[in-house]
Amino acid sequence: MPEYALEIIEKKIKDKLVDELKRTGLLFRLFSRVKDQNSIDEKFTRKSYSADGDLMQDLIGFRITTYFSDDLKIVVELCEKLFGKIELVYDEPDTEIFRPLRKNMICKIPKEENKFFNDVKISNAHLELVDDTFEIQFRTTLSEGWHEVDHLMRYKCKPDWSGLTDESRMLNGIYATLETNDQALKALFDDISYHHYKSKKWEAMLRNKLRLRFSLDRLDSDISDYLNNNVDVGKRIFKLNRAKIINTYINSTLTFASTTFDNWVFFINYCFLKDEFITSKTPSVLIEEFDLAFN
Known part of the structure; x- marks a missing residue:
């Protein structure tokens, strides 16, 4: 018992x-x-x-x-x-x-x-x-x-x-190698994210920058086209601090039903970018959720 x-x-x-x-x-x-x-x-x-x-x-x-x-x-x-x-x-x-x-x-x-x-x-x-x-x-x-x-x-x-x-000391040294590999692994994905940003591969950039368990849903084609034509907006997303983005979400009351690229772009825009076009593409139900979570 x-x-x-x-x-x-x-x-x-x-x-x-x-x-x-x-x-x-x-x-x-x-x-x-x-x-x-x-x-x-x-x-x-x-x-x-x-x-x-x-x-x-x-x-x-x-x-x-x-x-x-x-x-x-x-x-x-x-x-x-x-x-x-x-x-x-x-x-x-x-x-x-x-x-x-x-x-x-x-x-x-x-x-x-x-x-x-x-x-x-x-x-x-x-x-x-x-x-x-x-x-x-x-x-x-x-x-x-x-x-x-x-x-x-x-x-x-x-x-x-x-x-x-x-x-x-040798056993500890093996741990030291693993710790170095942990740092190298993070740096590798940061580098991959940068290459995808330069190539305007926005889904790949987001996946490797945020390193979340994203669903298979594609990024909204209008947003993708907008980022292709306004690279400075994509650059602003790439330059944001990853930990700050994720902690802002965790410390809120938000719960995304699915980890999609769209949801995270809408969230990042609401909290950090305030871009008018992305705001216009954000579903009204999400805007209401963001307002409740942050205002």
């Missing part, structure tokens, strides 16, 4: 996460789990938990992996707003010392599920040293595999690595 009850809580939190992440249009994958009894017992042997001290905070855990490294902060900020954050560990790169970067958040189990969780905890002695929290880890798809290997093969068996300084 306790495992089943905890899986219900996990699913409710997961559904909330998935709905909000899908709303953003970002490229991501989401993993989740509830620790089984063996994992709980194993962690109790490694950590010093006590009823009047620290409690286990990751009985329920989630991992969000983004396809691109610059999406990590966007997703972290989204989760901060979505849940009651207790602690955030978000390591920034150090110019002098290289080390793997931790990006983990501890959140309070939502109020709707908290009473259910505490009822389960009271009726199960083996959960006495477990807090009413859950953990979210943030990774990129390139670094995900490395973290799995490091956690299982080094973090959980530290004595095996005693005295193996060179080998430990």
